[in-house]
Amino acid sequence: MKKENQNIVTVVLAAGASTRMRSPKQLLNWGNSTLLEHTLNTVLELNSSEVVVVLGANFEIIQSEISKYPVTVLNNTSWKVGLGKSIAVAVEYIQKLNYKVDGVMIVLADQPLIDSRFLGELCNAFNPNNNQIITTSYKNGKRGVPVIFDKYYFEELMLLNDDDGAKTLLKTYANSVNSLKPQFENLDIDSKEDYNYLHKEIFKK
Template identity: 45%
Template sequence: MPAKTTNVALVILAAGASRRMGAPKQLLPWGEDYLLGHVVKNALKTVATEIIVVLGANYDYINQKVDRFPVTVLNNTDWSMGLGMSIAMASNYIKEQVLKPDGILITLADQPFVTPDYLNNMISVFLPGRNQIISTSYQHQSHGVPVLFDLSYLDQLRQLNSDVGAKSIVDKNQHFITYLRPEFNNADLDTMEDYKTYRKQGYDTDNL
């Protein structure tokens, strides 16, 4: 039986232009920091061996806010093509590394409710070398990010180039999927109304 591992690269996708938000949501205030800063700090509390942040739109401005963290920052100049291009960029970066991770854990910059404990739980149930995909399960039998891929999917991840992210890979490999249900409300903050609603309800704390 394969041994468990903590040798996982954690990729934060933060390249979008936030058109529906009307402002770069990566830098909206959240807790004691800003949205992307909050997500990065949570990622740094995990057992992942490397944190990779993929930026794109407003790169220069946002990168100035991120460079205080011990993370790898990539600039996706093709960010307008969607999440798939950001995943491909991170995967190409990993492909070039001499010491590669056993798995790739993908999460989003606009999901501030994802906790370090949940990400660590995903890593704890991951068994490398089994083509495993660990996907987050939501209501109505849907699934999505955060999602953890075995390194065997690296070349497929490198070929992505659309806004549907890695959904095509997940859909083709249903028999390798392990589903996890989070104990928190894993909402995306896509609009200013979403953002204001959760802040008004007091959700923007660094303890979530």
């Protein structure tokens, strides 16, 4: 669970078209719900200041499926530009909030192995007003999402406009980056094969 004195807004990126899936990846079955709902249930356990979901492709269909959740849904109409644009849309919204925000935590909707305990560890490693970036460490040495950015980086995050997400900031501000390694292998579901493999592993009969 995160520190009580933190005002971190959690952003779930779910705007992609899932062209390799032939159907919205966000709505693939996962347990008793969908992939996106599983992610929402995970992040809502943190009691963040607010949970923002960025949709794009298949907006109406997906929005109707998550209407019962206490989240703010944004429509990234430029979703084809890539992940960076979704981050920019979310941070632009956060900048207009009428309460103090210390940072933003960015989570993907297609990493179902991420749990609330690990997200809580990221939050606990984050100290506001220190220009910190807290990333997730992968076994190949790469650093990425889930990630927390201090509000110091909001102006630059709003300028993102490609499919590299915030990788450029991680390189530019490498000295400000701290990484945590989860106790599990964090996998993305990028293809039907990925989905079938993970689903079988997690929901073995």
